[in-house]
Amino acid sequence: MQKSKEDFLAQINAVSKNTLMETLDIEIVDFGDDYLIARMPVTNKVHQPDGILHGGATAALAESVGSFASHIFIDTDKFFVRGLEITANHLKSVKSGFVYAKATFLHKGRTTQLLDIKITDEADTLISICRLSTISLPKAN
Template sequence: MDKQKILDTCNRLSKNTLMQTLQIEFVDVTEDSLTAKMPVNSSVHQPYGILHGGATAALAETVGSCASAIFIDNETKIIKGIELSINHLKSVKEGFVYGVAKQIHKGKTIHLWEIKVFDDEQQLISICKLTNIVLDKK
């Protein structure tokens, strides 16, 4: 596994997308996980001055979907998220949050991921489950 090549590819694919708008950056990959970080500032706050749950969900779906894409033939297949559930456990006002995707199931057509979102102090902020479907490119 060429870790740097995977991270470079994931970050390159984020250009001109929601991921770039949210400043999501892929920062680590291992044999069983992918990690991305996102800054927490007023651009991702909800009206109470804390991280918006929708921005957290976007981080979770981003890292889980990209993790699935690592395991498929991207020339002939495409990944689409079909279900995302998320529980928010703690709020964050500033700093960074980190989404860490770990595989629960990797089938031929369905991938299931657990994504844990942590803050700078490694406190658990949210826990998510993402289901992706693997489809043939048309």
């Protein structure tokens, strides 16, 4: 029996318990054949001292959704994923609401992956553009 989309989302979000993703309230909300979407509430927990979304929290959201995307598209019985490099260009500020991170693959190789991650607000305004490279390494036997 195939799992429903809702069951799969619940399963992958359960993995985030007691992690940075739970601390920042990051939740995976949608996925498809070539993308994964997460959201994070913009509250004082992720603000800079002047009351706007901290770029580090944005980068944590981007790395979380990108690494998760790499993770769910590989054979996790044989491989594990690690981030290699992340870049983030912040274009606009956000004070409240939710931000959404959509990770799509630019390259999905056997060993390395390159993801484009766009961060948008609730009005679908582009907030940040991020790139994440990951590596899939074999698990020890």
